[in-house]
Structures are given as C-alpha cells and as structure tokens.
Amino acid sequence: MAFKMSVQDYKGKINEVEVGKGEKAFKLGGTGTMAFYDFDGDTGNAPKVGIEILDIAPEEWIPSLQELYKDVAVNPVEWAKYVEKEFNPDFICLRFLGADPNGLDKSPEACGEIAKAVVEAITVPLVIAGTGNHDKDAKVFEKVAASVEGHNCLILAATEENYKAVGAAAGLAYGQKVGAESSVDINLAKQLNVLLGQLGVKYEDVIMHIGCSSVGYGFEYLISTIDRIRLAALGQNDKTLQMPIITPVSFETWNVKESIAEVEDAPEWGDREERGIGMEISTAASIMAVGADAVIVRHPKSLETIKSFVEALA
Structure with a gap:
C-alpha cells in the first residue's frame, strides 16, 4: 500500500497585513498552517527580517557596532x-x-520630524518603536503617525495602558498599522486585540507583539504562548487572534549577561560580539520556527543569517 501522509486541515487563517508603500512594501501573514509546515497547507507570506536603528547615537551598544x-x-x-x-x-x-x-526626553514634535525625514529617505518599509514609557509613547506616536501619513508604517506598539491614544492616532486618523503589545499571555493578547477592535481599528490593520525573551530566559513560556495563539487562530478560527506576529528580538538579546559580559569577566565564554550574535540568531530563528512573521535584529551578521534561514525554509 502506498504511503499517504496525514495532513492537518485548519479552519482558520492568519490575516494578511501590508506594511509600507511602493515596490518594497510587503505582506505579513496569510498562512493557513503552522510556521513552515508546507506539507499541511499554504504557508502564506515568507517571514521578514528588519534591522534596528536609533534616533540617537548608540552609546550602549557593543564597540564593534558603534565603530x-x-x-x-x-x-x-x-x-x-x-x-x-x-x-x-x-x-x-x-x-x-x-x-x-529619563534620558534626553525629546519632544514628540522632534520625533515626528525625524520619522518623516527617515521614511522619505528610504525605500523599504519603516517600523517605529518608542521608549517603553507608555505615557510618553502615546504622545510620541500621535505626532509620529501624523508625520508619516501616507507611508503605511507599523507603529510599535499600543499597550493596554495607551491603546486608545495610539490606536486612534495610528490606526484611525493616519492610516498606519498598529502593533498590539502584550506580555506573553494569550488572554492579554486577545483582550488587547478586542479593545483595539472596539475602538474601531480593523483587525486587518493590527500586528501582534506578544512579548519576547532571549533563549534560556523563560523562552519556553514564550514559545508555548505563541503555539497556543496560533492553534487557537487556526484550529478554532478565533478571529481575535488571527493577526501576524512581530518580535523585536534585538530589544532583549543584547541586554542579557551572555551578550554584555566583558571577556575579562567571563573568558570561558569567548568573544563578546560573537556571543551577542549567537544569542540574537538563536532567538530569532527559534521564534520564527514557532510562528513569528517578522523579527527585528541589530547586528548585520544576524540579519544575513536569518534572511538565509528564511530563504532555505520558506
């Protein structure tokens, strides 16, 4: 008897969300199965890899990147x-x-001017991230979303604390995509998506940022959370969880001790830069393998490696 492979048939599908304008705009999502499971069905759009820059000199970054x-x-x-x-x-x-x-405390107006100048100077899509201070981010994102109107940027991110301000500005007033940031919990992710929907933001304009951690730092909990989100979105056809996922890997991996410890303090760990790259690549590849539709990295070598990883599997 000929072998017949079992195929998992899902009811749901991840939304397609377009980011950017012009020839280099791309779509995230569109998958009807788990990440890279092309033997089960349509894997949708290939994951995307972006690189992080700052609005100020990167004085806290490793010396090689500063150089x-x-x-x-x-x-x-x-x-x-x-x-x-x-x-x-x-x-x-x-x-x-x-x-x-707690730093330079740049004004929202100044941030808007910078964002406008940057998006007009490049041809690839722009993702815009804030400070992590929810109150300040709400003010910054309002000005930034207005300044980049027409460029279909992703504003990363609206949180439970500021989703009304960010969602109204980015998702409703100025036609940007909204990142919905929660803290590694399927219920919190779902709740925030519902709140944005009730505000009037279309689910097709939302991309989830459900949290991140470096490999070895509670990473298995992050993985299991994304698994649960994807299984609910696909298997249960839960439309409140059918958004693509973006993970800002670099925000976490370059802060852990394996990445920042000086060689003098941990000589057995080897070169500091290579350690940081290794943490970033390991985290990014793992999070993509379980379902992230886009990742943000910092080191050019990480970018090159993860893009090759996607090309080999997608």
Missing part, C-alpha cells in the same frame, strides 16, 4: 540610508530611545 556606524549614527536619516544600502533588510525599525523621559 561600524560611527560616521552615520549621529544622523538617523544617514544611518537608515546606510543600513538599507549596505545590508538590504526587509524593513528598518527606528527606535526612539532619545524620547525617554
């Missing part, structure tokens, strides 16, 4: 243009650390 960007890091526009030309990411993530109230 790489020394001629452009004082100007976000030049930095973005350099990254696009030299490394060819699928998108660029502009992170507004300079707006942090």
Whole structure:
C-alpha cells in the first residue's frame, strides 16, 4: 500500500497585513498552517527580517557596532540610508530611545520630524518603536503617525495602558498599522486585540507583539504562548487572534549577561560580539520556527543569517 501522509486541515487563517508603500512594501501573514509546515497547507507570506536603528547615537551598544556606524549614527536619516544600502533588510525599525523621559526626553514634535525625514529617505518599509514609557509613547506616536501619513508604517506598539491614544492616532486618523503589545499571555493578547477592535481599528490593520525573551530566559513560556495563539487562530478560527506576529528580538538579546559580559569577566565564554550574535540568531530563528512573521535584529551578521534561514525554509 502506498504511503499517504496525514495532513492537518485548519479552519482558520492568519490575516494578511501590508506594511509600507511602493515596490518594497510587503505582506505579513496569510498562512493557513503552522510556521513552515508546507506539507499541511499554504504557508502564506515568507517571514521578514528588519534591522534596528536609533534616533540617537548608540552609546550602549557593543564597540564593534558603534565603530561600524560611527560616521552615520549621529544622523538617523544617514544611518537608515546606510543600513538599507549596505545590508538590504526587509524593513528598518527606528527606535526612539532619545524620547525617554529619563534620558534626553525629546519632544514628540522632534520625533515626528525625524520619522518623516527617515521614511522619505528610504525605500523599504519603516517600523517605529518608542521608549517603553507608555505615557510618553502615546504622545510620541500621535505626532509620529501624523508625520508619516501616507507611508503605511507599523507603529510599535499600543499597550493596554495607551491603546486608545495610539490606536486612534495610528490606526484611525493616519492610516498606519498598529502593533498590539502584550506580555506573553494569550488572554492579554486577545483582550488587547478586542479593545483595539472596539475602538474601531480593523483587525486587518493590527500586528501582534506578544512579548519576547532571549533563549534560556523563560523562552519556553514564550514559545508555548505563541503555539497556543496560533492553534487557537487556526484550529478554532478565533478571529481575535488571527493577526501576524512581530518580535523585536534585538530589544532583549543584547541586554542579557551572555551578550554584555566583558571577556575579562567571563573568558570561558569567548568573544563578546560573537556571543551577542549567537544569542540574537538563536532567538530569532527559534521564534520564527514557532510562528513569528517578522523579527527585528541589530547586528548585520544576524540579519544575513536569518534572511538565509528564511530563504532555505520558506
């Protein structure tokens, strides 16, 4: 008897969400099965890989990255243009650390001007991340969303604390995509999506950021959460969870001890830069294998490796 492979047939499908404008715009999602399971059905759009830049000089980054960007890091526009030309990411993530109230505390208006200059200087889609301070981010994202109107950016992210302000500005007033950020919990992710929907933001304009951790740091809980979200979205046809997922890997992996410990303090761990790259690649590949539709990395070597990983599997 000829072998007949068993196929898992799902009821649901992940929404397709387009980010960016022009020839390099891309769609996330569209899958009707688990990540890379092409033997079960349509895997939709291939995952995308973006690279992180800041609105200020990266003084906390490792020396090799500071050296790489020394001629452009004082100007976000030049930095973005350099990254696009030299490394060819699928998108660029502009992170507004300079707006942090505990740092330079840049005004929302200044952030809006920077975002506008950056998005007009590049051809790849732009993802815009904030400070992590929910109150300040709400004010920053309102100005930023207005300044990049017409460019279909992803604003990362609306949280339970500020979703009304961010959702109204980005998703309703200025036609951007909204990142819905929760804390590694399927119920919290679902609740935030429902709240954005009740606000009037279309589910087709939402991309989930359900949290992130580095491999070895409660990572199995993150993986199981994404598994549960995808199984509910596909198997139970739960439309409140059928959004693509983006994971800002670099925000976490370059802060753990394996990445930041000096060689003098842990000589047995080897070169600091290689350790950081290894943590970033391991985390990004693992999170993609379980369902992330896009990841954000920091090191160009990580970008190159993960793009090759996607090309080999997608």
